Amino acid sequence: MAERERYGEKRLLRSWRKSYLNGLEEALDAGYKILQQSGTALDAVEAAVVSLENCPLFNAGKGSVFTADGKHEMDACVMDGSRLTAGAVANVTGVKNPILLARRIMEKTEHVLLAGKGAEDFARSQNLPFENEDYFYNAFRYEQWQQVKGEATTLLDHSEKKFGTVGAVAVDSAGNLAAATSTGGMTNKRFGRIGDTALIGCGTYADNHTCAVSCTGHGEFFIRAVVAYDVACLMKYRGLSLAEACRIVVQETLKQSGGEGGLVAVDQAGNVVLEFNSEGMYRGSIDAGGKKNVAIYMQ
Amino acid sequence: MAERERYGEKRLLRSWRKSYLNGLEEALDAGYKILQQSGTALDAVEAAVVSLENCPLFNAGKGSVFTADGKHEMDACVMDGSRLTAGAVANVTGVKNPILLARRIMEKTEHVLLAGKGAEDFARSQNLPFENEDYFYNAFRYEQWQQVKGEATTLLDHSEKKFGTVGAVAVDSAGNLAAATSTGGMTNKRFGRIGDTALIGCGTYADNHTCAVSCTGHGEFFIRAVVAYDVACLMKYRGLSLAEACRIVVQETLKQSGGEGGLVAVDQAGNVVLEFNSEGMYRGSIDAGGKKNVAIYMQ
Numbered sequence: 035m036a037e038r039e040r041y042g043e044k045r046l047l048r049s050w051r052k053s054y055l056n057g058l059e060e061a062l063d064a065g066y067k068i069l070q071q072s073g074t075a076l077d078a079v080e081a082a083v084v085s086l087e088n089c090p091l092f093n094a095g096k097g098s099v100f101t102a103d104g105k106h107e108m109d110a111c112v113m114d115g116s117r118l119t120a121g122a123v124a125n126v127t128g129v130k131n132p133i134l135l136a137r138r139i140m141e142k143t144e145h146v147l148l149a150g151k152g153a154e155d156f157a158r159s160q161n162l163p164f165e166n167e168d169y170f171y172n173a174f175r176y177e178q179w180q181q182v183k184g185e186a187t188t189l190l191d192h193s194e195k196k197f198g199t200v201g202a203v204a205v206d207s208a209g210n211l212a213a214a215t216s217t218g219g220m221t222n223k224r225f226g227r228i229g230d231t232a233l234i235g236c237g238t239y240a241d242n243h244t245c246a247v248s249c250t251g252h253g254e255f256f257i258r259a260v261v262a263y264d265v266a267c268l269m270k271y272r273g274l275s276l277a278e279a280c281r282i283v284v285q286e287t288l289k290q291s292g293g294e295g296g297l298v299a300v301d302q303a304g305n306v307v308l309e310f311n312s313e314g315m316y317r318g319s320i321d322a323g324g325k326k327n328v329a330i331y332m333q
Numbered sequence: 334m335a336e337r338e339r340y341g342e343k344r345l346l347r348s349w350r351k352s353y354l355n356g357l358e359e360a361l362d363a364g365y366k367i368l369q370q371s372g373t374a375l376d377a378v379e380a381a382v383v384s385l386e387n388c389p390l391f392n393a394g395k396g397s398v399f400t401a402d403g404k405h406e407m408d409a410c411v412m413d414g415s416r417l418t419a420g421a422v423a424n425v426t427g428v429k430n431p432i433l434l435a436r437r438i439m440e441k442t443e444h445v446l447l448a449g450k451g452a453e454d455f456a457r458s459q460n461l462p463f464e465n466e467d468y469f470y471n472a473f474r475y476e477q478w479q480q481v482k483g484e485a486t487t488l489l490d491h492s493e494k495k496f497g498t499v500g501a502v503a504v505d506s507a508g509n510l511a512a513a514t515s516t517g518g519m520t521n522k523r524f525g526r527i528g529d530t531a532l533i534g535c536g537t538y539a540d541n542h543t544c545a546v547s548c549t550g551h552g553e554f555f556i557r558a559v560v561a562y563d564v565a566c567l568m569k570y571r572g573l574s575l576a577e578a579c580r581i582v583v584q585e586t587l588k589q590s591g592g593e594g595g596l597v598a599v600d601q602a603g604n605v606v607l608e609f610n611s612e613g614m615y616r617g618s619i620d621a622g623g624k625k626n627v628a629i630y631m632q
Contacts, residue, residue, distance in 0.1 A: 118557050118590070124527070125448060144487070145526045146556045149424055150449045152525025188443070226451025227444045228423070235534045235559035257445045258417050260534035263559045264566070271570035291417070 051330065054091055058318040058328040061085040065204060066320045075204040075212035075246070076114050076137075082202035083110075083133040083214045090172050092316070093198025095131055098170055098218025100179035106170045108218050109232035110136040115211030115240030124149040124232040130163040133216045138162065147232060178221050188220040188227075198316075199231055201248025203240070203300045211246035211302060213238050213262075219253075229253025235263035242302060244269040245276050250315065251288075251295010259287055265299060276301040280309040350629065353390055357617040357627040360384040364503060365619045374503040374511035374545070375413050375436075382409075382432040382513045385499035389471055391615070392497025394430055397469055397517025399478035405469045407517050408531035409435040414510030414539030423448040423531040429462040432515045437461065446531060477520050487519040487526075497615075498530055500547025502539070502599045510545035510601060512537050512561075518552075528552025534562035541601060543568040544575050549614065550587075550594010558586055564598060575600040579608040 065082035069075070087095025098106040110132035111122035121140025124147065129135050135157045139148055148156055157164070182188070199217035206212075215238045217231040230237035230253040237253065239262035240246035247262040256262075261283055268279035280299055288295070289311050296310025298317060308317045318328035364381035368374070386394025397405040409431035410421035420439025423446065428434050434456045438447055447455055456463070481487070498516035505511075514537045516530040529536035529552040536552065538561035539545035546561040555561075560582055567578035579598055587594070588610045595609025597616060607616045617627035 120557055125451075143524070144553065145524070146553045147527040147532075149525040149527055152424075152523060156524040224451060225442070225444070225455040226448040228446040228448055233446075233532055233534075234556050235532075235562060239559075254443065254445045257533050258419055260538075260559065260562045263534060263562055267563070267566035267570055271566055 054316055054330060055328045057086065057089040057091050058316060059326060060089070061200075061202065062318050062320045062326055062328070065202060066324060069204065069206055070324075072207055074208075075206040075210045076112070078204040078206065079202040079212045079214035079246075080112065080133055080137055082204075083200055083216050084131050086200035086202075087131050087133060087216055092200045093218045094200040094216040095218075096165075096170060097172055097175065097198070099175050099198075099221040101219075102183070102222045102224035104179070105167075106218055107223070107226075108132045108216065109229060110214070110216040111232050111234065111238040112136045112140060112214040113212065113234060113238055113240040113246070114140070115213070115242045115246050118241060120146050120234045120238075122147045122232045122234065122238075123153045124228045125226055126150070126153050126157070128164045128166070129154065129157050130165045130169070133214055135160075135162055136214075146234060149228070149232075150226070175221070182222045185222070188223050199237075199250040201238070201250060201298055203246035203248050203298050205246070205300050205302055205304055209242065209302050211240045211242050211300065213240040213246040213248045215248045215250075217250075230256035230261070233257060235260050237262060239263050239266055241266055245279075245299050245301045247297055247299045249295060249297040251310075251312065252293055255288060255291055255293025256295065259283070259291060259293060261288065261297065265297070269301075276305050277307050280307045284309040284311050353615055353629060354627045356385065356388040356390050357615060358625060359388070360499075360501065361617050361619040361625055361627070364501060365623060368503065368505055369623075371506055373507075374505040374509045375411070377503040377505065378501040378511045378513035378545075379411065379432055379436055381501035381503075382499055382515050383430050385501075386430050386432060386515055391499045392517045393499040393515040394517075395464075395469060396471055396474065396497070398474050398497075398520040400518075401482070401521045401523035403478070405517055406522070406525075407431045407515070408528060409513070409515040410531050410533065410537040411435045411439060411513040412511065412533060412537055412539040412545070413439070414512070414541045414545050417540060419445050419533045419537075421446045421531045421533060421537075422452045423527045424525055425449070425452050425456065427463045427465070428453065428456050429464045429468070432513055434459075434461055435513070445533060448527070448531075449525070474520070481521045484521070487522050498536075498549040500537070500549060500597055502545035502547050502597050504545070504599050504601055504603055508541065508601050510539045510541050510599065512539040512545035512547045514547045514549075516549075529555035529560070532556060534559050536561060538562050538565055540565055544578075544598050544600045546596055546598045548594060548596040550609075550611065551592055554587060554590055554592025555594065558582070558590060558592060560587065560596065564596070568600075575604050576606050579606040583608040583610050
């Protein structure tokens with residue numbers, strides 16, 4: 035009997051793991067398809083993040099965690115490294131793909147960051163798709179929320195220390211970089227909390243001259259350390275490689291402050307870094323030749 | 334008659350100018366009083382910003398500009414350079430002193446940035462004072478709003494290119510740095526726009542090892558350039574002095590991108606920099622001996 039239970043658990047874990055890896059592969063394919071057709075890095079990261087937002091497994095878009103009020107409040111951000119333009123959105127409810135709203139803010143307004151009801155009004159004025167509560171309902175997320183509901187506790191979405199915020203970085207054939215990030219934030223969050231995802235320089239940054247970075251982890255630590263821009267500054271002001279800059283920021287600066295999480299980053303030469311100080315990070319990469327890598331834990 | 338009109342205008346300008354300089358001096362006095370009594374840099378910048386928020390002349394607290402809805406939505410941020418902790422608030426209405434709310438967020442929550450109604454709920458739970466619309470009404474601001482009301486135009490609060498966002502930086506006798514910033518944002522702003530003031534690394538940053546910085550200007554440009562943290566990075570990664578770092582960021586990086594505005598900054602040695610690329614910036618400084626400087630235009 036115990037034997038059978040263990041076998042059942044193992045099977046469940048295997049199927050769970052397979053679903054996540056599939057989700058990652060689909061996102062990589064969505065971005066790669068665009069790059070293969072000489073599309074831009076900006077379009078590629080958008081497509082990859084839309085794919086992850088539409089997948090119920092990750093904490094963004096459809097799979098977003100519950101707030102203390104039983105709602106879903108999402109943040110997203112996109113940055114175009116070729117022009118240093120950016121768009122971001124915080125605390126929006128009902129918007130199907132927050133990353134599309136972030137991009138619309140970048141391209142159709144003079145602003146960078148819009149929040150709350152005002153941002154939803156702008157999304158409506160742009161005819162972006164909305165979904166009702168049913169679309170965002172997810173039994174697993176609901177269960178996570180029930181565990182802490184009514185308490186003044188927030189839960190990071192890191193079942194077994196893997197954060198659920200989604201992000202993508204890319205370099206295209208013209209050498210342009212872009213980064214995009216999207217999240218549902220923390221389970222049971224309240225008081226209109228905004229994390230690092232929506233904040234340029236903290237959770238997201240891109241500049242052709244240095245790198246494109248997208249972060250996932252305990253947002254408050256990423257904000258105080260201005261993580262994404264810190265990686266860029268170590269490259270441009272200290273001359274470090276992308277790998278060295280990411281290692282210092284994630285394994286030293288962040289770790290010393292108690293900040294758990296990681297990031298994905300790419301530079302103009304196509305060097306890819308997937309750095310994290312947590313037990314695992316859902317991650318993947320695909321190179322110019324279409325060679326894919328997806329993983330969850332350390333390898 | 335023309336002679337008399339010109340005389341009247343000059344007298345008005347003189348009295349206007351005198352009021353602003355008085356407002357600046359009062360803020361300096363409020364901060365200095367705390368430092369003189371061996372208070373902390375954090376308490377000093379808070380006191381200076383509270384004084385400016387209570388003065389109807391500046392675009393923060395009581396003197397905040399009108400939004401497109403005829404409301405006042407305020408942002409504020411504080412950072413403690415000794416611990417790298419920070420608190421910030423965005424899009425709050427009715428809160429008398431947003432900077433006190435930012436500090437409460439830093440000290441009483443695990444979060445950095447709260448926004449909108451949620452942030453107001455938190456302010457109420459902390460018994461922070463609220464004021465009604467009358468308190469925030471100001472004929473001059475109302476007139477500014479009437480000029481653009483109904484149009485999809487926002488106005489930077491820079492009558493004659495002097496921005497109205499308020500901020501303060503300080504170093505205390507223990508060598509600790511702090512920065513605080515507060516603003517009403519842009520006249521006729523809508524869609525829940527958040528500017529650089531509320532964003533760590535963009536409008537506000539403090540680290541004992543480098544500097545404390547508070548910015549004022551066209552927020553979107555300050556966000557994309559991660560201005561405050563860029564000054565700190567030029568010091569820590571390239572070894573520049575505070576003055577040289579501020580000059581590069583404000584006169585080169587920002588100016589080249591079209592970003593107008595300036596910043597106040599201080600380092601641990603007590604070097605003070607008041608750098609701006611606009612025609613003027615309301616500004617002031619006071620040294621350990623109590624020597625005050627206040628100014629508006631270039632000198």
